[in-house]
Amino acid sequence: MEYDDRLRQAQRTKYDCLLFDLDDTLYPLNSGLAAACRKNIEDYMDQKLGIEKSKISEMCNLLYKTYGTTMAGLRTIGYDFNYNDYHSFVHGRLPYEKLKPDPVLRNLLLSLPLRKVIFTNADRVHAAIVLGKLGLEDCFEGVICFETLNPMDNNNVSSDEGVDSMCGGSVSTTTGSESFDIFGHFAQPNAGSQLPKTPILCKPSEDAIEQALRIANIDPTRTIFFDDSVRNIESGKRIGLNTVLVGTSQRTKGADFALESIHNIREALPELWEVEEKSEVRYSGEIAIETSVRA
Numbered sequence: 001m002e003y004d005d006r007l008r009q010a011q012r013t014k015y016d017c018l019l020f021d022l023d024d025t026l027y028p029l030n031s032g033l034a035a036a037c038r039k040n041i042e043d044y045m046d047q048k049l050g051i052e053k054s055k056i057s058e059m060c061n062l063l064y065k066t067y068g069t070t071m072a073g074l075r076t077i078g079y080d081f082n083y084n085d086y087h088s089f090v091h092g093r094l095p096y097e098k099l100k101p102d103p104v105l106r107n108l109l110l111s112l113p114l115r116k117v118i119f120t121n122a123d124r125v126h127a128a129i130v131l132g133k134l135g136l137e138d139c140f141e142g143v144i145c146f147e148t149l150n151p152m153d154n155n156n157v158s159s160d161e162g163v164d165s166m167c168g169g170s171v172s173t174t175t176g177s178e179s180f181d182i183f184g185h186f187a188q189p190n191a192g193s194q195l196p197k198t199p200i201l202c203k204p205s206e207d208a209i210e211q212a213l214r215i216a217n218i219d220p221t222r223t224i225f226f227d228d229s230v231r232n233i234e235s236g237k238r239i240g241l242n243t244v245l246v247g248t249s250q251r252t253k254g255a256d257f258a259l260e261s262i263h264n265i266r267e268a269l270p271e272l273w274e275v276e277e278k279s280e281v282r283y284s285g286e287i288a289i290e291t292s293v294r295a
């Protein structure tokens with residue numbers, strides 16, 4: 001038995017899941033979507049929330065840096081809006097026609113003998129449109145999105161459901177309140193000490209990443225996390241994920257690998273494709289025993 005255990009251990013592959021961010025990770029930053037998204041967010045802050053135009057750009061940066069997404073920041077400091085309304089305004093008008101089918105990436109993904117899951121802060125509709133435009137809609141086991149981590153209406157979404165059904169509906173209308181003075185707060189010498197806590201779960205919060213891993217039943221130590229955001233990668237690393245920073249060849253703190261493009265995945269991580277070949281050789285060749293390769 002001891003021998004079997006050792007063999008089983010040796011046959012255990014290092015990774016069994018790949019967790020991918022969506023925007024600016026599965027398609028390049030220069031596609032134009034990110035810039036358009038930023039413009040739409042600023043327009044929303046102006047047209048829907050009535051925020052003073054001269055403050056919008058700086059507030060947008062500050063909230064994004066502090067709370068993970070501008071939306072989470074706006075909600076946290078007291079702005080009253082409907083999440084679906086925000087998403088349809090910000091994402092619904094994006095120039096999706098700029099995204100083209102990517103058969104190279106599609107073939108790479110389909111040839112990988114591992115679980116593949118999307119983890120995005122964006123909403124379900126946006127994720128579906130982007131994956132459709134890229135021609136990748138059938139390359140993933142499931143999508144963890146805004147609605148997955150923030151199921152506001154308890155509408156058939158709970159934390160113990162399978163990942164396939166994790167993008168349930170979500171509507172939320174918050175009640176109005178005095179908005180927190182984020183500029184005034186950061187002007188104080190001890191800024192950061194008494195910030196209001198966000199009610200929205202999103203990357204790079206470690207709680208959000210851990211919740212996503214629980215929902216998709218993912219073991220971080222056996223998973224590779226791909227994201228274009230340095231801070232998301234840092235958080236992922238802190239909770240035990242293997243990490244790949246996408247969009248640059250410069251590795252940063254917390255990144256095990258760095259890829260200029262997701263297309264370089266095979267050159268950087270050829271072992272991902274060797275998983276089954278090696279296992280099969282061992283299993284059917286040298287020693288014949290009744291042991292599951294993917295035990």
Ligand SMILES: [Mg+2]
Binds near residue numbers: 021023227
């Ligand atoms: Mg991204």
